[in-house]
Amino acid sequence: MPHLDVPGARLYYETDGHVSKPALLLIHAGIANLRMWDPQISALAAEHYVIRFDTRGFGQTSTDDVAFSNRADALALLDHLGVARATVIGCSRGGTIAIDLAVEHPDRVAGLVTIGSGPSGFPDTELTEVEDARFDEIDQAFAAEDWHKLARLEAAIWDFGPLRREEDLDPEFVSTAYALNRVNVVHAEEKPVSIPLEPPAYDRVVDIEVPTLITVGEYDMSEVLAAYEYLVATVPDASGCIFRDAAHLPNVERPADVERVLLTWLTDNSL
Structure with missing residues (x-):
């Protein structure tokens, strides 16, 4: 490689x-x-x-x-x-x-x-109420050093967007999105x-x-x-x-x- x-x-x-x-x-x-x-x-x-x-x-x-x-x-x-x-x-x-x-x-x-x-x-720029609440969850995971949860929350809000639900999206895309960020946990x-x-x-x-x-x-x-x-x-x-x-x-x-x-x-x- x-x-x-x-x-x-x-x-x-x-x-x-x-x-x-x-x-x-x-x-x-x-x-x-x-x-x-x-x-x-x-x-x-x-x-x-x-x-x-x-x-x-x-x-x-x-x-x-x-x-x-x-x-x-x-x-x-x-x-x-x-x-x-x-x-x-x-x-x-x-x-x-x-x-x-x-x-x-x-x-x-x-x-x-x-x-x-x-x-x-x-x-x-000012976040929407939904975005602000989701970033509060991300901040909590970071403070707890729960890197796997952090990676999952980050992928969810960014890749799926604050206005869409995971269950409404293509399951293959959802799986790929999580996987792309999961491998970065080793660098936490x-x-x-x-x-x-x-x-x-x-x-x-x-x-x-x-x-x-x-x-x-x-x-x-x-x-x-x-x-x-x-x-x-x-x-x-x-x-x-x-x-x-x-x-x-x-x-x-x-x-x-x-x-x-x-x-x-x-x-x-x-x-």
């Missing part, structure tokens, strides 16, 4: 497709790991060199308790693979990292796609410290000059929906897409829809 040694960590990564094709860097959500992209890999790798990795604290990556930069980790992987520029596709936390990367290192980013993401520094005691982008991307996304696709699931959290509206309105060359009947992981819940949108957008922008 391929790993890349970086300062204080061993990053697990996978590649698909031919190295001569345009590169895509996929960055997973904070309630998942690189396996979340499995449904799209075959289609994307047909005409692209697809790179994905587990960020620190997730999946099969291991880390020491050190200060680190997610942007530096991503660039180290691109350098290791000999990739000068890539279209960066990120979901949730992964999309925030992707935006930061586009802002801090525009020469390395050919295109940008976010799924259910907001820019670093996005102002706090790790304490790496992420170095934030300064100044954050919130006031800097106006400088993004590459083709950008901003997407979100219609049943995502209220704060994520607000961030979607902000990015669509603020990033100069951005187009938007709302995935119906999906929450925070539309590429897992509605894989065919996401695949179609991604392939069309990549083709239209010659990426």
Whole structure:
């Protein structure tokens, strides 16, 4: 299994497709790991060199308790693979990292796609009563250090959305959603410290000059929906897409829809 040694960590990564094709860097959500992209890999790798990795604290990556930069980790992987520029596709936390990367290192980013993401520094928004109550449960599980319960509660509120019931959703999707976050429990005691982008991307996304696709699931959290509206309105060359009947992981819940949108957008922008 391929790993890349970086300062204080061993990053697990996978590649698909031919190295001569345009590169895509996929960055997973904070309630998942690189396996979340499995449904799209075959289609994307047909005409692209697809790179994905587990960020620190997730999946099969291991880390020491050190200060680190997610942007530096991503660039180290691109350098290791000999990739000068890539279209960066990120979901949730992964999309925030992707935006930061586009802002801090525009020469390395050919295109940008976010799924259910907001820019670093996005102002706090008021939660709905339902969301607030669910986060109280999450806080209690964290305080009790009940990591398995915490992982399950996090997956439920984000992947299913605050307005939908688990029992009304596709059982296979529900099982996959829980499994994607369950494997991260082994990292609960790790304490790496992420170095934030300064100044954050919130006031800097106006400088993004590459083709950008901003997407979100219609049943995502209220704060994520607000961030979607902000990015669509603020990033100069951005187009938007709302995935119906999906929450925070539309590429897992509605894989065919996401695949179609991604392939069309990549083709239209010659990426």
